[in-house]
Amino acid sequence: MELLDWNPGCHVIAFPLIRRIGRIREVAGKMLAKSTDRHAESYRDQVTTGLLGHMTRLGIPEREQDEQLGAFWAAVQAEIIRQTYQQRPGGNAA
DSSP states (O other), X not given: OOGGGOOOOOOXXXXXXXXXXXXXXXXXXXXXXXXXXXXXXXXXXXXXXXXXXXXXXXXXXXXXXXXXHHHHHHHHHHHHHHHHHHHSXXXXXX
């Protein structure tokens, strides 16, 4: 094997979902705006499908996808709690 024939393998490093603060806030706001739990669950499924599809197209391994997705939804839950308390009278302790 000649040096010039060698092609190093590439490794995709995706921007972590947990750092996509704008997306986390947007999803949390939309979840809060849903009128029923069923609508919120459907929206969650749509977001999950979209995020998994995106990470699959990038070539991210399934194990890492699961970790990223879990961290993303934990951040969305924390943001939902933050937005809920911020909307309450006297709840601006953020």
